[in-house]
Each structure stands twice: as structure tokens, then as C-alpha cells.
Amino acid sequence: MVNIDDFVKRLEVILDYYGLNASAFADKIGVQRSSMSHLLSGRNKPSLDFVLKILDVFPDVDLYWILNGKGSFPKKEDEPKNDASAVIGENEKVSPPISLSDNFNSADLFSQIDTVEDIKEEKRNLFETKSSNVVSNEDEIEKIVFFYKNGTFKIYIP
Incomplete structure (x- = not known):
């Protein structure tokens, strides 16, 4: 305080x-x-x-x-800067910064980044789930937009 x-x-x-x-x-x-x-x-x-x-x-x-x-x-x-590099010890490892365009599996920003396989599996499961709601075969999907809780989004055009 x-x-x-x-x-x-x-x-x-x-x-x-x-x-x-x-x-x-x-x-x-x-x-x-x-x-x-x-x-x-x-x-x-x-x-x-x-x-x-x-x-x-x-x-x-x-x-x-x-x-x-x-x-x-x-x-x-000549004083060390008051940033993370001055506080972290020599033997400690620091992970690189995470880009805002990275995909996250869970709701918070501190979770692990999804692997490409996990993302593809989620897309497949999502498409299979949503495809059962289609009324007619004449309706075509124009685009799919995924909104992530970290504020980013991805647009997929099938």
C-alpha cells in the first residue's frame, strides 16, 4: 500500500x-x-x-x-530496468509472448495454446454437430466465423 x-x-x-x-x-x-x-x-x-x-x-x-x-x-x-528480465533468475525460463491471433482452448488468457490437431478436431466436431440442424440440402454455408474469448476471431470459407 x-x-x-x-x-x-x-x-x-x-x-x-x-x-x-x-x-x-x-x-x-x-x-x-x-x-x-x-x-x-x-x-x-x-x-x-x-x-x-x-x-x-x-x-x-x-x-x-x-x-x-x-x-x-x-x-x-546504469540501474537495471524494472521489468521482468531484471526479476527473473538465470536458471528460470520465460515463455515467448503470445500473439493475439493465437487460439485458446479455455476461457482464460493464461491457458495453453491449442495444437493444430486440437483445433482441427474442434472444427470437425463443431461442423458435425451443426450439420444435423440443416433443414435442406440446398442451403450452402457461405462462411463460418469463430469468436474467441480473447477478442480474436477466425473466418473460414468452405
Whole structure:
């Protein structure tokens, strides 16, 4: 949890570093001046959007420093980046990123990717199931659209 008093102190360090007052800082990051005032007075807690705007406009600000006081300000070039590669040990393996066009077998995004054979089997089973509902042989399928829960879709034209 972020300690508000400490966060405000670190925010004041940023203001001093860049020589900005609260109003100019609020204008620069694109937030209302009143929200900046409420934050500095301790009335409100910083939102994720507020913190991300600071990081976007001021690249010298380190995320972990502004939230927890760990790290340094301004960022040092020789410090390791705060990403997954800095946290993962040497013996640990990382799987490659998954493309949005990949097919998923289950509802969540963290499941294993289907193999080509599994996908073909699903298509065959789906077609066999749906073909029993066809009323006449004159109706032809124009196209089949599969919508996946990860937001992607595939169009098949038989």
C-alpha cells in the first residue's frame, strides 16, 4: 500500500527538481489543479492514472521510487530496468509472448495454446454437430466465423 505522506514528499521532490509549482505540474501532466491540491494536502490518494501520467511526462521518475521510495530519483542509467528480465533468475525460463491471433482452448488468457490437431478436431466436431440442424440440402454455408474469448476471431470459407 502506498503511504500518502511519503508519496506527497516524493512528489514535492519532483516539483523541486523540475522547478514547477503545483499548478504548472498539474497542467503539464494533464490533470485538474484541484486534484493536485487535494493530493498534496493528503485529502485524496493518487490514482493509477495520475501516477502513469507522471511517468509518461517525466521519464526520469522511477515507478518503484514514486510509489515505495525504493530506487532513486532521477533514474540512473546504469540501474537495471524494472521489468521482468531484471526479476527473473538465470536458471528460470520465460515463455515467448503470445500473439493475439493465437487460439485458446479455455476461457482464460493464461491457458495453453491449442495444437493444430486440437483445433482441427474442434472444427470437425463443431461442423458435425451443426450439420444435423440443416433443414435442406440446398442451403450452402457461405462462411463460418469463430469468436474467441480473447477478442480474436477466425473466418473460414468452405
